[in-house]
Amino acid sequence: MYKSSNTVNIIVADYDNMRLMDTFSKLQNSNPLVRVVAICQNGQDLINRASTMRDVDAILMDFNLIDLTAIEVAKELKDSSPTTEIFCISDSMSAEFIFSAKSKGVAEIFKREGIVYREVADKIVDSIIAKRLEYEKLANEHGAIEKGTRNTKIVKEYITKTISQSVILTYNMKGGVGKSTVAANLAVAIKLSPYYSGKRVVLVDFDCGGANVSTICNIPDIDTVSRNLAAWENIDLNETSPEEVDSLLIPGPHGIMVAAAPINMGIAAKIGYDIADNILKILKKYFDVIIIDGAPNLSPVMDAALEQATKILLIANPEGQAVKQLGRIVHTLNDITANGERDLIHIINKMFVVLNYAQKPSEWDLKPNEVARTIGRPLLREIPNDDVVKKALHGNSAKQAVELEPESEFAIAIKKLANDLCGAYPEGVKQEDVKKSKKKVKENSDKKKLFGLFG
Structure with missing residues (x-):
């Protein structure tokens, strides 16, 4: 059973023996609650020990062992030792590296x-004690959490219950890059x-006057007349109820709710920072995930969105204009910070590039590394060009x-993005789905060749 004492048991791992012993000695003597129960020099030994030893609370390891990385160790221990937290030490501390590691199961990275x-x-002890309280509460409700077993239903239920909120x-300042399509999907x-089927997800359209989300989600204009962002103007943050909030939203695809933008330009012009900020604060009280489709501008509404967001996806196509627009935005934010006008580094650090191939690839496309370099932010994910998007947008x-063809390349990329952002698919996309997708692409290509030959 998961133990209840205050001692925090840690395994230390490093491929460099001298460094390993130094870490062991200093960590053991740094906090009276810390107890180093084992040391390892390779990933497989580390996994075996963590899986079979009882009461291993945490691992402190060099990010790169001889045979495995911290991400691979976290993946291996997810089932066999689900209550063990992975902490690592690394020379690299880029925002992209840290974000990627944490999204794949690493608890914390130390430089x-x-x-x-x-x-x-102190950081490890505080984290483990907080987790231990949650696990003990869960064990009291559902039974003991056993170490060294692949039956992890209780832990998965715990993960689902404790999913952090995502906004x-x-x-992008440029329209037509696929912001709304990416947001809706x-x-x-x-x-x-x-993990999110029982969670509350809302899609917010901040492109006031454009109302692209309503179009993509097949919401009739008549439904947005009384239920749009303007209807929130007099809603009190402190006096709302779930029922009142739901009455202002429109049911969307697959159980998501939609906060629609007004389609009347006169009404849309009334939506400013205060209304937008109030809407997001209210939604944060009642929803686990808030997806905001941003407007192609810098406006008070977008100021509210940029402040409230936990992750900002800079949606780019691999063509110069869209990329340069985003580069100018990041450059401007950096200049404002550097000049001391306002500290916007917290906004910049939330920004990640998503390269969306909304059009067929061409010889003039920028390479992914060129896109990231020009914009000045890390590339998080590439979304491939896929005919299923047009089929969904223009079909009936x-x-x-992602619903129409769950095994398409587009759907697989979106699901991977969902996992990057909030751990929606921790087991990853099934390999057979990838194979099916590639097979389908080949079949479609063969059909086109056949039709080309015979008219």
Whole structure:
């Protein structure tokens, strides 16, 4: 059973023996609650020990062991030792690296240069004790959480219950890059996740006057007349109820809710920072995931979205104009911060590039590394060009692309993005889905060749 004492048992791992012993000694003596129960020099030994030893609370490891990385260790231990937290030490501390590692199961990363082991130990102890309280509560409700077993239903239920809130903004100053398509499909993909099926997901359209979300979600204009962002003007943040909030929203695809933008330009002009900020604060009281489809501008409404978002997806196509627009935005934010006008580094650090191939690839397309370099932010994910998007947008299925063809390349990429952002698919996309998708693409290509030959 998961133990209830205050001692925090840690395995230390590093491929460098001298460094391993130094870490062992300093960590052991840095906090009276810390107890180093084993040391390892390779990933497989680390996994075996963590899986079979009882009461292993945490691992502190070099990010790169001889045979495995911290991400691979986290993946291996997810089932065999689900209550063990992975902490690592690394020379690399880029925003992209940290975000990727944490989204794949690493609890925290400490920079090797200037590391203070007392602070590391305190961080690990605080984290483990907080987790332990939650696990003990869960064990009392559902039974003991056993170590070294692949029956992890209780832990998965715990993960589902403790999912952190995500406020995700899709953004670009240029229209036509696929912001709304990515936003709508991302919302549905998250809701389709078994971990989020019981969670509340809302899609917010901040492109006032454009109302692209309503169009993509097949919402009739008549439904948005009384239920749009303007209807929130006099809603009190402190006096709302779930029922009142739901009455202002429109049911969307696959159980998501939609906060529609007004289609009347006169009404849309009234939506400013205060209304937008109030809407997001109210939605944060009642929803686990908020996806915001941003407007192609810098406006007070977008100021509210940029402030409230936990992740900002800079949606780019691989063509110069869209990329340069985003580069100018990041450059402007950096200049404002550097000049001391306003500290916007917290906004910049939330920004990640999503390269969306909305059009067929061409010889003039920028390479992914060129896109990230020009914009000045890390590339998070590439979304491939896929005919299923046009089929969903222009067909009569009334479904989003991820629902219409769940095994398409587009759907797989969106699900991977959903996992990057909020851990919606921790087991990953099934390999057979990828194979089916590639097979389908080949079959479609063969059909086109056949039709080309015979008219």
